[in-house]
Amino acid sequence: MLTRYLHCIDHTGLSSYLSAGGESQAVARYPDSSEGVSQFSAWLARARPGTHTLLVDLPDEGFQSETIPFVAGADRKTLIARKQAQLFFGSPYSTAISLGREKEGRRDERILFAAVTRPAALEPWLAALHQHEAPLAALYSVPLLTRQLLSGLNPESPRGLIVSFSPAGIRQTYFENGELRFSRLSPAPEGDYASWGEACLRETQKTVQYLTTQRWITRNVRLPVWLLLARHDFAAVLASLERAEQLDFHLVNLETLAHHFGERSRTTASDSHPLMMRLALRAGRAPQLAPDNERRSYQLQRLRQAILWGGAIAAGVLLCLALNNHLASRSLWQQGAALQAESQQEELRYQQLLATLPQLPTSLESLHSVVNGIDQLAARRADPADALRRLAHVLDDYPDVDVLRIDWQQADDASGTVSATLDAALPLSAAADPRAAIIRIRAFAAAVRAQGDELSLLNLPFDVESDKTLRSGADTPNKRPEFKLRLLISPEKQP
Structure with a gap:
């Protein structure tokens, strides 16, 4: 200070x-x-x-009482400075004290001018x-x-x-x-x-x-x-x-x-x-x-002190904010460390609990996968009976078609559509006449298509390209003509 x-x-x-x-x-x-x-x-x-x-x-010392028109701001300062120069010519050491306003007339302001003469x-x-x-x-x-x-x-x-x-x-x-x-x-x-x-x-x-x-x-x-x-x-x-x-x-x-x-x-x-x-x-x-020019050093000193105090206050505020952030970060770190320790304890308890269970024939991850698959199947309520029944009606009309394998799969959505892949074969005698075999297979495919929404012939026993002679794909006539088709069957289709 x-x-x-x-x-x-x-x-x-x-x-x-x-x-x-x-x-x-x-x-x-x-x-x-x-x-x-x-x-x-x-x-x-x-x-x-x-x-x-x-x-x-x-x-x-000099003291003079005067009246000036009641004005404010810069006009008042100008009037007072003019009066001071008139009353105390040559002396810059003067001041003015307001004595209030007159109660009558224009209600001018009464001023006491004082100076060191x-x-x-x-x-x-x-x-x-x-x-x-x-x-x-x-x-x-x-x-x-x-x-x-x-x-x-x-x-x-x-x-x-x-x-x-x-x-x-x-x-x-x-x-x-x-x-x-x-x-x-x-x-x-x-x-x-x-x-x-x-x-x-x-x-x-x-x-x-x-x-x-x-x-x-x-x-x-x-x-x-x-x-x-x-x-x-x-x-x-x-x-x-x-x-x-x-x-x-x-x-x-x-x-x-x-x-x-x-x-x-x-x-x-x-x-x-x-x-x-x-x-x-x-x-x-x-x-x-x-006068103001004599007090300039004092005014500059007060300005410097105000700046220093302002800087000190700002630094204190920033320090408090930094300390608050540090304490908050430390609290969050402590909470994170506590949660991590608690998680490790729970993991240890989980492993200890697993150690007390009997040994399983397969890994726990595999069982989880099977259980999840069963849960998904149960949720979808997959049932291929209707689709297979429809295929059975077609097979009744084509006794010469021998079904070798059926792979079915229900769609992932909730529509209930069944995708069936059918591996079948004609009798051995059909291999002697490839053209008749192709016609028989296409007729069977058309009958199957009537039971579903979409059908694709994936594999035929003979090469049917237009620029080639129709011939058997097998080197020996003792092999049965086999073919493969895929059928999509919606649950709304009726046999």
Whole structure:
């Protein structure tokens, strides 16, 4: 995490502090001179990387309330920039605070413009920061922290005056409806804070006269004043405030208020700087005076940090996804290993069970094949009786045909069609007249075809090609003429 530095600038010079653990630790003090600026630049060269916040407590401040037409976006920014250039010509250290819209007329927007009117008091210190590319987070003035301060005071009145002491002097800040309206810094009197009562009363009365002249308050209304002091200075300062007219003083314990905002170091004096430093470190998006070109290094640093954090978050997400995938893969592998072990155990039990059975005359695979064939035959309900009966009717009409072999097979589909292959032979006497034998065989085939759907003569006993002389296929006349035919018979055919 980057170190956070806070630098307080007043008329005497610059004081550097290191913020750590809710405490502001003093680093060094540099006088308002060229030598002091050189010392500050040398310290920046060897300081640890970090962000730098500037807190200004100078009397060279300007506050102007103006109204602008109620617009938004780029038009509003242009109007505000034009007003700032008109009101604080030559000073880039300015800001604008919206005070709301008017209740009558065009309901224009009321803007409080605040600026450091003597830029020379800041430029040497800012130049040193720019030279060493030290990221400038913000440039605050003490009055710009009024809104935060009011959140700790919780005043019952909508308007009032806040008075605080510091080495820079006596600060009086006027607020209205929770917003800053005006502030002035009076020179610091001589002596310790307990003796500043007379000067505090005198300067506060001057501020009240100015507010009355500006018609922000009326003469017949008592103005509440919150005075920030250490407890041991209450009695001494309060004794000098008894002659106050038109003012109601309320003493506030400075140490208690500082602890409310997270400052852990003990406050031993009525110096309000530690409190203001804590408010500056907590300011966040409060109005600040530094122009954009002075904060470019800080913006680039924030962008780099955002990219690094985004990359770290993305890497973490990817790492979690990878770990999740690894755990899921490991779980699947373990489940697969368990299933494989269980399968091996079941195979072992199966083999052990087979070993207890009696020996079979053939292999188990052959029995499986036979059983499957029987099951298929049973499912098909193959029955060649009808087909054979039809062949028997034909054979009754051809007693000279001698059936040698019949092979039958039922079709694989559920039609019930029977394929029969018939090996037959004529008497030996038919071999003497091949032509008559062929005619007899063809007549028998025609009779058989009438009983089926399709018939094919596969083999004849004689060569019947057209370009050859009809002769016996056998060398000896003692051989019976044999032939073969194939017949398809559907179950719908009737004999």
